[in-house]
Amino acid sequence: MKSVIKGNSAVAHGVRLARAQVIAAYPITPQTSIIEDLASFVAQGQLRATFVKVESEHSALAACIGAASAGARVFTATSAQGLALMHELIHWAAGARLPIVLADVNRAMAPGWSIWTDQNDTLSQRDTGWMQVYCASSQEVLDSVVQAYKVSEKVLLPTMIVLDAFFLSHTHEVVDIPEQELVDRFLPPLDLPLKLDIQRPGAFGNLVFPDRYMEFRYKIELAHREALEVWRQVDEEWGRLTGRSYGLVDSYKVEDADTVLLTAGTPASTARVAVDRLREEGLAVGVVRLRVFRPFPGADLARVLAGRRRVVVLDRNCSYGHHGIFHQETKSALYDLPERRRPQLVGVIAGLGGRDITAGDIAAILRKASHGELAPVSWWNVLQPEEELEAAVACK
């Protein structure tokens, strides 16, 4: 059924359709309406679940870990500070190999306080063993939540579904909400191979000496390698059922492009508008969107970018002291290409703390890039420190 709903509602509908059994969450802007919708689904009997209304995000994920260890399908959602507070347990969930699905509404980290979008909250969780999916539409959000349960439960890794604050979380779009019966066919009830069971009293999470710890970590790595293929299959299966699939990497007008913009999240949608505009000007430009970030589809990226003249990576994030995180990751994916097929790579950091990235911005970036006028790393549309100070003083 087609409905006009917010990105956050799309998350909640995905969780409802996946028949999550235990939800534990704590409110934080701009995530809050996800759990409000879920509380309402539970109260109205539209979702048979226990909602544990915890006193912090740390406890939210701890409750999910307990419930998942006992074999329940679980869900939580958060943003920024909440995700950072969970960090210890983010590692724990992956180390315990629990198929938890978490929605993070990308929000910039404090200080200063910001409720607006950027990707540093989720990218700070990059090395925890979680899978990460960056969405560009509300429809994709709903579909990805359902897909994530299927993939997570197959490879026993948790998944973070990521959507931009406000540009996605609070924007109303037309979303096709699938029938329960269709989702039930796609996603069978969870049956974990190992769980807390008084008939088989095992111990989970015991002390591990150096002779075995590494083997457990190696298994996480193997699961991630397997997950790349599983994401592909699950996405294709969903496509056969609904007509919608997204791939690990989503590209637009790249085949004949000379210069390609690579990004993640909603700026990729905006970039399509800019690309269409520049194509009219005769510039051969295209967009690649990184959707599944962990496991990292490096080979897919290399395939789609090989032979392009230039790639501009647009990062709504920064690894301070180095450069944008998708920029670094793309660079690592392209390194193995033969030199003649390897594009020139530049990085642009833009839109931190929710600053708008308009089609005009992206067109200007691509235009400069096409003319070879972009520095290897640049910050877009940013005041210099003395200009900023002047502007602040002028306010007083």
Next chain:
Amino acid sequence: MSVELATYDPQNLHLPEEDLLRSGHLACPGCGAALGMRLALKALGPKTIVVIPACCWAVINGPYPFHALGVPVLQVAFETAAVSAAGIRAALAMQGRDDVAVLAWAGDGGTFDIGFQSLSGAVERNEDIIYVCYDNEAYMNTGIQRSSATPFGAWTTTTPEPNIKPEPKKNMVEILAEHRIPYAATASIAFPEDFVRKLQKARSIKGTKFIHLWISCPAGHKSEERLSVHIARLAVETGVFPLYEVEYGTKYTINHEPAFLDVTEYLKLQGRFRHLTPEDVDFIRRSVAWEWERLRAKAAMGSSLPPPPSPPRRLAMAVSWLGE
């Protein structure tokens, strides 16, 4: 031993036969936490899931792939014992399993300090779990650092002489009683039948149950291993650690009237109190007497109050702590 106490005749101990703590665990000799777990599982039986945060028991259960208990164990992060147990309960509820007890088993650091927030949250939501804090009065697993359960005057590696701990021990049962927790009690490894009875009572009550179990720690208390149970008994018989229970934060029952031996009988067997001056000991003596007066006053007040109002019937399940 300078004081002879009425000792239990093991032949006359009335405890369940079944032992779910197996040999091969890694507890130190004389460890009160091992004895406590043995008793707890005797009381609760095999239909129990145990949650263990960072604490001595995170090691005692054995390294992978060993497991000293005959029940499932989930090890969890330091500050999450109560809420992890609540998560398990939520999953069991969805699976229609109401016959399994979920036991959070945490040390004093994981309860009084770092785990206090999630414990308070779980108690406020009245999660259906049994929480036992086995209290050895310091961070023993990391090598004897003070916690907020460390008593006045105790030496630890972070309260070395002459900077011995100047603050009194936090009173966890009273704090949880003010949450109107359905059941909170103190217990001692030297009173096994009392502890087992309290766990069985806890199991019969819906909602959050908290038991504060005093245990000896020869390594941390600088005491003789063979005296572990004796010292635990002295903690009770000197009045330092009263045995009592509180229902719904109101109804107090003092379970054992101590002999009120002089506190020196308890203090002198533990190297952690060796440096105390007569003035310090006198302060402890007077504090014990004052705490007992306070406890008796609370018990008297509780017994004079009418029962709390009953909640609307349709919400009785959600707020069962208000009484049936």
